Amino acid sequence: MARPVWSGSLAFGLVSLPVQMYSATESHTVHFHQIERGTSGRIRNKRVNERTGEEVPAEDIVKGLDVGDAYVVVDPEELDDIAPGRSKALEISGFVDLDEVAPIFFGKTYYLGPRGKEYAKVYRLLHKALSRSHKAGIATLVLRNREYLVAGGEG
Secondary structure (H helix, E strand, O other), X not given: XXXXXXXXXXXXXXXXXXXXXXXXXXXXXXXXXXXOOOOOOEOOOOOEOOXXXXXXXXXXXXXXXXXXXXXXXXXXXXXXXXOOOOOOEEEEEEEEEHHHOOHHHOOOOEEEEEOOHHHHHHHHHHHHXXXXXXXXXXXXXXXOOEEEEEEEEOO
16 A cells, blocks of 8 residues: 655645645656666766865765855755744645646645544545536645645546
């Protein structure tokens, strides 16, 4: 059985429905390793200071923005402070006609399902209402520290 990539609740108005989100597609991309011809020894990339040629430990590496004659250093803690928090709910902000949502704008396809059998009836009711009205719900979701605009309906 598929593993959920996100669990939370689908919320609109006063209604809140526990759901889980699953990836609707899977990657079939072949991933290669770099190896040395003849030895099959794996090649690893090292982080090296370009001025000294010395390898730099991961804990000493920070992000920096080039501003011309210098770098502005940004610590990981500073990035964590401004990163959006994980979504606990898919808060539907409105509904649009399904025909107004062009599939070309979708980056990846997921599907929702009820978090348990006890929520299946309510989930089917919502699914049927969206299908009959030919509507899609519009919401935002934070997944893996990135915020996404999402659309969902029966298409």
